[in-house]
Amino acid sequence: MSKKDDLKKFQKESLEAHNDYRAAHGTPKLKLADDLNKIAQAYADQLAKTDSFRHSKRDGLGENLAMHFSSASTNYSGGEATQQWYSEIEKYNFDRCGFTPGTGHFTQVIWADTKELGVGKAITKSGKVLAVANYRPAGNMLSKFKENVPPLKKGRSVDLTKHSCTRRSSSSSSSDEDDEQKSKKRLGLFKKKEKDANSTDISKSDVKKFQKEMLAAHNKHREKHGVPLLKLSDEVCKDAQRHAEKLAKTGHLEHSNNHEYGENVGMHYSSATTEYSGTEATNQWYSEVSKYDFCDPRFKSGIGHFTQVVWKGSKELGVGKAITKDGKVIFVANYKPPGNMSGDFDKNVFPEGHKPSKDDDKEKKGLFRKGDSLSKSDIKEFQQDALETHNEYRVKHGVPRLTASDELNKHSQKWAEHLAKTGKFEHSDQRKYGENIAMHYSSESTEYSGKEASDHWYSELRNYDFKKPAFSQGTGHFSQMVWKNSTQFGIGKAITKDKRVVVVASYEPAGNYIGQFPDNVFKRNDGYVPPKPEGVKELKIVKPVDDCKMQAKDFKTVPNDLKTFRKDALNSHNAYRSTHKAPALKESSELTKMAQEWAEHLATNGLFEHRDSSDTGENIAMHYSSASTSFSGKEATDMWYSEVSKHDFSQQFQPGTGHFTQVVWKGSKEFGIGKAITKEGKVIIVGNYRPPGNMMSKFNENVFKGK
Numbered sequence: 001m002s003k004k005d006d007l008k009k010f011q012k013e014s015l016e017a018h019n020d021y022r023a024a025h026g027t028p029k030l031k032l033a034d035d036l037n038k039i040a041q042a043y044a045d046q047l048a049k050t051d052s053f054r055h056s057k058r059d060g061l062g063e064n065l066a067m068h069f070s071s072a073s074t075n076y077s078g079g080e081a082t083q084q085w086y087s088e089i090e091k092y093n094f095d096r097c098g099f100t101p102g103t104g105h106f107t108q109v110i111w112a113d114t115k116e117l118g119v120g121k122a123i124t125k126s127g128k129v130l131a132v133a134n135y136r137p138a139g140n141m142l143s144k145f146k147e148n149v150p151p152l153k154k155g156r157s158v159d160l161t162k163h164s165c166t167r168r169s170s171s172s173s174s175s176d177e178d179d180e181q182k183s184k185k186r187l188g189l190f191k192k193k194e195k196d197a198n199s200t201d202i203s204k205s206d207v208k209k210f211q212k213e214m215l216a217a218h219n220k221h222r223e224k225h226g227v228p229l230l231k232l233s234d235e236v237c238k239d240a241q242r243h244a245e246k247l248a249k250t251g252h253l254e255h256s257n258n259h260e261y262g263e264n265v266g267m268h269y270s271s272a273t274t275e276y277s278g279t280e281a282t283n284q285w286y287s288e289v290s291k292y293d294f295c296d297p298r299f300k301s302g303i304g305h306f307t308q309v310v311w312k313g314s315k316e317l318g319v320g321k322a323i324t325k326d327g328k329v330i331f332v333a334n335y336k337p338p339g340n341m342s343g344d345f346d347k348n349v350f351p352e353g354h355k356p357s358k359d360d361d362k363e364k365k366g367l368f369r370k371g372d373s374l375s376k377s378d379i380k381e382f383q384q385d386a387l388e389t390h391n392e393y394r395v396k397h398g399v400p401r402l403t404a405s406d407e408l409n410k411h412s413q414k415w416a417e418h419l420a421k422t423g424k425f426e427h428s429d430q431r432k433y434g435e436n437i438a439m440h441y442s443s444e445s446t447e448y449s450g451k452e453a454s455d456h457w458y459s460e461l462r463n464y465d466f467k468k469p470a471f472s473q474g475t476g477h478f479s480q481m482v483w484k485n486s487t488q489f490g491i492g493k494a495i496t497k498d499k500r501v502v503v504v505a506s507y508e509p510a511g512n513y514i515g516q517f518p519d520n521v522f523k524r525n526d527g528y529v530p531p532k533p534e535g536v537k538e539l540k541i542v543k544p545v546d547d548c549k550m551q552a553k554d555f556k557t558v559p560n561d562l563k564t565f566r567k568d569a570l571n572s573h574n575a576y577r578s579t580h581k582a583p584a585l586k587e588s589s590e591l592t593k594m595a596q597e598w599a600e601h602l603a604t605n606g607l608f609e610h611r612d613s614s615d616t617g618e619n620i621a622m623h624y625s626s627a628s629t630s631f632s633g634k635e636a637t638d639m640w641y642s643e644v645s646k647h648d649f650s651q652q653f654q655p656g657t658g659h660f661t662q663v664v665w666k667g668s669k670e671f672g673i674g675k676a677i678t679k680e681g682k683v684i685i686v687g688n689y690r691p692p693g694n695m696m697s698k699f700n701e702n703v704f705k706g707k
Contacts, residue, residue: 009697011037011119014078014133018109018117021086024156027112027148036061036118036134044120044132051124053269053326062108062135069128069253069267075302078119081131085109097146104140111139112148126253202323211237211319213278214333218309218317221286226354227312236261236318236334244320244332251324262314262338264305268329276329278319285309285333289352295646296655297345304340311339312348347375379493383409386450386491386505390481393458396524399484408433408490408506416504420494425502425624425680434486434510436477439624439682440501441608447656448501450491452642457481457505459635462530469517474630476512483511484520500622557603557676558596559683566592569633569673569687573663576641579706580664591616591672591688599674599686606678617668617692619659621685631683633673637663640687644706652699665693666702 085105092103118134219229285305318334391401457477486507574584640659647657668689
């Protein structure tokens, strides 16, 4: 989004928030005034350039200022700034109408006689976000509070989270005509310290109170997320206090270089008071929970404070607080052991309502890996899912259900972990069990269910010839799944360093015995016959019963079924787009050529990465089967579309759903797709879209719920 568009969005958000609050108090709506917007923006730019925070001396206008700082992000909406000002309603006494310290932002926001609003926003070199609002006529006029600041209308309430994530920052408001405010400052009613020369001098009792408040607030949030409570550490508190005082003295807001601890830092400013509790500071960090995607557990900008607050592995907390010469409150929290460790988010950051289990504290060999890990409960869920899916299919073929075997589960898991660790993809050397293996890869997620793995193997049904029942290339997974004499089942799942999902299934007694197919593999009893692929001549990669390794026959990078594949993919895309109220795509020869060239490039060089292009959207996928390189355009599209289950339609871009949103993106008009095969038999798919989808702030008008 351009700077100009971002500013317009900020101004619109602020206006909407102002008018929501004013409606609740029965005061007229404000209108944006171009001249006030220019005045507010010019002053915001001036404050950012000089890195200062003080009111202008412009006559005739009311003015609210706000400052926001996060070490993780400069994201700050106009609604959040306005909510910050309005939140002072909690301190305002409607029974004693008049100006009171710490409520001037609120009273200006709803001041009845004010008709016009102007809003500006700027960012300093150090990342502070400054907001300026100007009002005409000005509010906060002496003796005018009673008729201009009415209480909430009867039966009305205000949701203070509607325009904000309860994020607290720094703020200041004034009207140049506000002589009462100036006189109260002179009388010392504001905690704007007379001893500003030593403003970092905060009493020990204040610091201890702040530390206790912060500990209690942390543990309240941690309890909600099912992680152990923190304990205050004197040693860690000393280090945190030392760093807070250093920041207050230098006027900088930056992390220390102490890698022994995790660290959150924050700043708060109000022209009315330096009071700021440990609870408020903690809630400021915790508010980032609204941006965290628990379905895609990893570090992202703008969520690090929250994840450190609830990080399971952290045991000790240290807290420091200091005040700068100009009245800014600096606070530092240190955590030991540190949180936000890459690869460990899924084991340490849980959604609200999470119940601790014994497995949470166990990391068994092979079940966890750096980056994307599988817990014991993940494996069990996968195994149960696969068993149920196998048996659903077996019932349709009139053969007995399989029974889960602990021995086969252990064997399958061990071999899956071996393949993941070595990077190989081959059958085990044992002859006791039948065996199916599969590999799955997505550039966005390692999620792959037992049902998806089973469905993938079962899809070979379309290639099986029941008139000539025998082992054939590209059908071995299917025939083993429904083999009548197999009675026991086990399955394992592991993830490689480069995020490929490896699946191994074992069956006892083994299937696929030559000469026994007529007695073990039957047609479906519901009469269903899958359509045969049209004109498909597939490259087969087969492990015959007596082979130990798979070999590719007559290897070709470019498959023979491209025309059918492309038509299949386009039809599948448009079927889904119709469901989501998006117009049909048209095939583009230019995009098709581009996609095919990139697919061949990836296959030839053994790569799997996006092309560096901003002109087109792009989805990529990889598929591998030990039995066949068959992978239809519908299957590729289904793989991308399946992310719909994780998409929150009230949000913008979310990790783990980008393939889906591109598939149904309303604004995309043209489409091209390519397919190529690596030497190892991996199928590489590239889809290109124009105009590209997944544009920030455009999701609401391009991604709709299904019919």
